[in-house]
Amino acid sequence: MQTLGGILTQALHLALMLVLAPLVPGLVRWLKARMQGRRGASPLQPLRDMRKLLRKRPVLAENASAVSEVAPYVAVVATLVALAQVPSFSHGMLLAPLGDLLLVAGLLALARVALALAGLDVGTQFGGMGAAREMSFAAFAEPTLLVAVLTFAILAGTTNLDAVAATFRDGQLGLRVSLALAGLSLLAVALAENARMPVDSPGTHLELTMVHEAMLLESSGRHLALWEFQAALKLELWLALLAAMFLPFGAAPGGAGPLAWALGLLAWLVKMAGLMLALAVFENAIAKMRVFRVPEFLGAALLLALLAAALLFVSTGLA
């Protein structure tokens, strides 16, 4: 029963993620437009773009190597596998034992490296610029993520994603300053990882400052579609991660029945919607910062995370 439930939930989870992925950026874009008083494109626009791109014939540069062709698949698969471990509406999914925050970080790094290599493959200066910046930002984002993970690990005793989420859902931890700080730092990381507003402007293609788009200039057709899909998956993954960590209520415990799943699904959708709204508000409120201030932004986040851990050490007499 347990395993069957695990398999079922896992399958449902995957399907849900795959379906919802293209909607997430579309919804955020739409919400932003609404707030700016524009009508904005339909939330389904990204889905349409991808379908169209898939149908187009992909063109590769003459000197493009196999890297350009393989990288998008690698990135998508890595992100997908990472996403498959983030509990959405239920715990105790099939891959729960595999799910591990460090592994998620590793898979994201794999996707990032694939993207950067693809950007470098043809040897154009924009691709190089984007790759260099992407990897450099990661040098600040990853420690922040890890220190935030440290906070969870201290509270939950493990880095297993499912276990951490379950611990938080049971909620005997209560509200903690350190959790709030860790949450803030994780938000900053999420923005940087997804090339969102203060770090990068997802809407525009302003060549000189963009990071993520710069690496895709040479890709087209299904490759571009895969890249777009990967970006969407990543955004979804981060939102889901934040939801699972900081809004753990509602998710169905492992081995629960379909009813609990439905409730959990509802709760999850609400959470995601809330997060997307928050993201849209934030992106409207704040302006893009200069590239070389990003380290300061992420450095501040890192300090916040460290502060959270330190607070945890001193506040609760651990060990």
Added chain:
Amino acid sequence: MLTALSLALAALLLLGAAAVPLARRPAGARFVHAGCLGACVVLAVLAFWALLASGGGPVLALPFGPPWGRALLALDGLSAWFLLLLGVTGGIASLYAMAHPAAQPGAVPPFPLLLAGMALAVVAADVFTLLFGFEVMSLASWALVAADHSRAETRRAARLYLMMAVLSAACLVPAFGLLVGHAGGFSFAALRAAPPAGWLATGVLVLLLLGAGSKAGLAPLNAWLPRAYPVAPAHVTALLSGATANVAVYVLARLLLDLCGPAQPLWWGVPLLVLGAGSAVLGALRANLEGDIKVVLACSSIENIGLITIGLGLALAFRGADLGPLAALAAGAALLHTLNHGVFKTLLFLAAGSVERMAGSRVLDRLGGLIHAMPATAACALVGIGAAAALPPLSGFASEWLLLQALLAGWRTGDVTFQVLAAAGTALAAMAAALAAAAMVRLFGLVFLGRPRTPRGAGAREVGRLERWALVIPAVLTLLLGLLPGPMLALAQPALATLLGRAAAVPAQGFALLGGSGEAVAWYLPLALLAVLLAAGLLVALVVRARSPLETRRGPTWDGGFIRPPDYLPFGDPLTQPSAAGLAQPLHRMLGAALYAARETVDMPRPGETRAARHRATLADPAHDWLVLPAGRLRGAVASWLERMRDFTVRRCLSFGFGTLVVLLALLAWLEAR
């Protein structure tokens, strides 16, 4: 078993002697390297056997030794683990050397000696034999670094290298002396029987960190490393980075964890943790800023050695806090990473050697696009790059996962200071990993991707068969080590037992790695992960294939709107490609300025001027400028001052004798008066 081991050692020594006449002819050199390969295989098999037999063999007293005793050999778990590493890396390096023997005749004879020295240092069972092997290793590797001594750069690097080796010996011997004086014997058994305590232990710790740390390449005494590694032949560099540095790690582990006894306090781990974290970040950062393949790889070695040291420090601290399982976790991470790093770094250095030979340069700004000319090399290098960048499911990720698990468990020691340090260490280790990934992407992108940057690079060819094997084998090993970390750790159990006592439990179960401790543990199941990845990949591939049937077409690069390069630029317009300095620039500004006093000067021509713009990026190693140079200057000043004595006339020399006599007499009178 030990007899066979000593026979292999003797064979290596004979090979070194025989190499002097043999090295002149390529066939002879090939024979020598083949012999090295055989010996390395023997060593690896013996080590493997010893590990399966759970180590702890008897002590063999050689019939000869220093005048006051006999040399002792033993093959316990720790020795076997490092001997295994040595055998693997040495074998691969020898195989690669067989591929093109006529490279440098001067580099043939010391090679077997280097192997022998390392093996001796690893299997020694008394401090004299240990240091003997250690110094033979240093001397042989000096000879290898200096093999091409016609270039001043090489000579400078070789001199610095040997001087640092002398320094490490000058620090290690007093450390041994403190231990020996306390225990009253040179053998490991005697030292184990009487572990030091108090200031004595502190002195030993400091001296060991200076001696073995500088040899391993820990900051701040690692200025020699990025200079010495690049100038040696490729297979030598591979061995230096893959094995020699790890022998120093072995010395650290052996003395700090094993010989100094389990009763050391918690703070013993702190200096290792700090030094390791610092080295990791500094090395990884510098790997992003350098412009020479081998230097980049050497700096990444610094980073990995730093990570290993973090593991050792954590093991010490956990043991000091009576957290046995966590100590096993940290030590296991260190051991596993030692092996993984040894293999993939060997692979990368060998690939760098192939690139240098086939494309004619080590300088990143002269290479590019080699993935088309050298696909096999590129594929193997990509595996190594992935491992070095700690990407799942490759070997680097497995050991760094363990290491991060150990760091994340650092708070369990209960000591707030250490908790904060461990948190900072977590951040630094993660940053080092990310920086390493950036460096590796930059390396692969500049060397193998993009377009050639010089005609010579455009004329590169794929390497020969033998050489290709020498690249494929470590690549396959890297994959296997990444997929089977659990069994490898189970194999390392004897080593852990040597370090932490019989009770040490391996942080692995079946094919999985176990992180954390207590009720909730985190799992890392590389095989399952691979399965999931493949399944997902299949799924995605099928879906995409179904939805987008059209074949890809080749077209001109859009290239940000630049026009096609003219025909007289056969390999494209170099100006429109990112350069090493360009890819380095973000980190150069973000971190380099702070940590490496990195400066960049740009001089842009006025609009309408025809002269080219100039961009110059420099960085200085603070350790070298603030430690080595002042020491050298001080030495010079004292020497110049003392040199005044040279011009003394006979009379003044005599007056010195008279003065000595008078002083001694006065001293005598004073002493007797009292």
Added chain:
Amino acid sequence: MPLPWLVVFFPWFGALVLVALPRLRLAAAVNLGVSAVSLLLALLLLGTPHGEQGWTRVDALNQPLVLLSAIIGLTTSIYSYGQLDAKGFDHLRLRAYHGAYQLFMGAQALALLSDNMGVMWVAIEIATMASVTMVAVHGTPAATAAAWKFFILCGVGIALALFGTVILYMAAQPLVGHGDGGLSWAALRLVAARCDAGLLNLAFVFLLVGYGTKVGLVPLHFWLPDAEAEGPVSISAVLSGLLLNAAMVAVLRAKTIVAANPLAIPPGPFLMALGLASVLLAGFALWRRRDARRLFAWSSIQHMGLAAFAFGLGGVGGNLAGLLHLLGHSLAKSAVFFGVGLATRLKDSQKIADIGGLATSHPALGWSLVVAIAAVAGMPPFALFASEFLLLTETAARFWWLALPLGLGLFIAVTAKVNVMQQLCLGDATPDAAPGPAGAVPGRLAFGTTLGPIWVHLVLALVLGAALPAGGAALLAQAAEMLR
């Protein structure tokens, strides 16, 4: 005639013959033969039981040293046989040289073997005068200057040593009574415990300053660099290889006598102080040398300082380290001098700047020199590595605060030698000197008679450091036991 006397008198007899011989080659060959025979005698000496024979004694301390001096004597004469056609040797000089050489060999064998402090003093004096003759044999102004300095300083030293000997007897006189036995080392050692401590202290000070001058301890070292740099190469080899050892043995004999008296001020610290001063000063001075042979002369000072420090440290470990160091240093240093000597002939200059890239121009010589210098610098697998390891561990174990300056001195000295090794042997070769003023260009013979001895010495140093037969180890241990 007991064997020890034979060991002494046979070379002297040879000296007489050599002074008489007119023909160059023949003289050199005879010199060779005499050295070979005395090596044979020294080997026989190993078999003789320990004990006194009249003025001489055979014990564990001097047996290895006598053998060593015989070996080095032979190799040196082989080397000089190959260098006959070098410049600066006419008949007269060569006669003087050969005669003085054998005289010196006999004298310093006597200095090692003598049981009587007075006889030992006379022997060392004879050795000094013989070596002065050899230093001055070229007759160049520099050689004259060096010889004069050598002679004045060592003459004063020897005089002081005689004074010390007299005081030593004065201390023992009430106990041993009249007669030749009064200066016997054995007898003195027996009664030392009951002698007057004050006199013993005084005696030791004079003996230390006197013989210490010949050992070359700072600040009594000034004669050594010039003497070893300006004379013929072979004299440098035997000076640093043998004379210094003999003087050191003299100091040790005095030390053992004084140390046997509980009331006397322990002599060890004096030796340690002078030794440490030598190590440090030489370590720094090595960095400022521009003349290859002076550099290695300074390294002799440094190594003698190490040995003195070891003996001052005392104990079985310290003494063993000191003995090993004496033996290993003699072997390695004379090997280096052979190599440097040939290089000096090739380049017709002994400036380091003029000798460069030997490994490029003359690979065999260059790499041999690399290994030899590595041996002198205390790299494994040679004897100096073992002795320095033992010394440093002993120091750290017993006086950890002394391990700091000692380690520093060692580090500075070894790095300096590494530096010079690379300058001499690696890199682009400097041009060889044109034949003519430099004498004939060295041929196969010269190379053979250089590389052969070098490698003989190196192999011996290796055996000594890493694979000493049980018998030898036992002998050394016995000597170390005897000296404490």
Added chain:
Amino acid sequence: MTFGQLPYDIAHLLGGAMLLLSFVLLYQRRVQAVINAFAMQGGVLALAAAWQGAMQGAPELYLTALIAFVAKAVLIPLALRAIVRRMNLHRSVETALGIGASMMVGVAVVALAILVVLPITAGARAIAREDLALALSVVLLGMLMMITRRNAISQVVGLMSLENGLVLAAVGVAGMPLVVELSTAALVLVVFVVAGVFVFQIRERFDSVDTAALEKHRAEGTWEAQRADGAWEAQPAEGTWEAQRADGGREAQPAEGGRDAQRPEAAWNAQRAEGRPEVPRHGGLP
């Protein structure tokens, strides 16, 4: 066997006379006078040796006395005079330390000698102690003379008076074995030194016998000379630490890399890869 008995008083008298003569040697300015004083000291030494022989009933001491007299009171002074004549050194001795100062140092040295000998009581008889103090003073004064005089003759004389002190001590000890041999050997040493002045032809090779002149003939040159041309700053041909610092900038990028960074196209790459507007100032949106 204590003071007040004629034989010992005479022995002390002779010893004291030698000490006095050492001071005279230290005091003299003219070479001739120095040689004369030395001859007298030799004579006194011979007397002392003979007297000791008579006292100890040791006939070999007469031999010592004879040798001492013949050599030190007669032959060597003659030889020195010959040297002085051959090199016509009829000028006064240049002193490194003023006469007065050296006298004072001499007194201090004698005081030290007495201080050192004072605590020696047990075993040795008071008598030997006195002799020892005298002999020690003579030895030290001789050495002092060697280091306070500039020219070879007086240094030789200093060495010889030092050696006189040795012989005085040797004969003073009752029953000293080998005394003849040892004193003879010491004499030989001295004779060698004197011969050295001849054989090395110091006069002919150098315009003065000032030993400082010898220093000029050394392969390595003098310290001042080397420092003047800053020789050793560049000395280890391939790079002292200074040289290494010189290429400290090279640390950043190895040889070719460094040059590459300055090649225009590389520079352009850097700027392009980074986007032009960023190059002058920190980048980002203008």
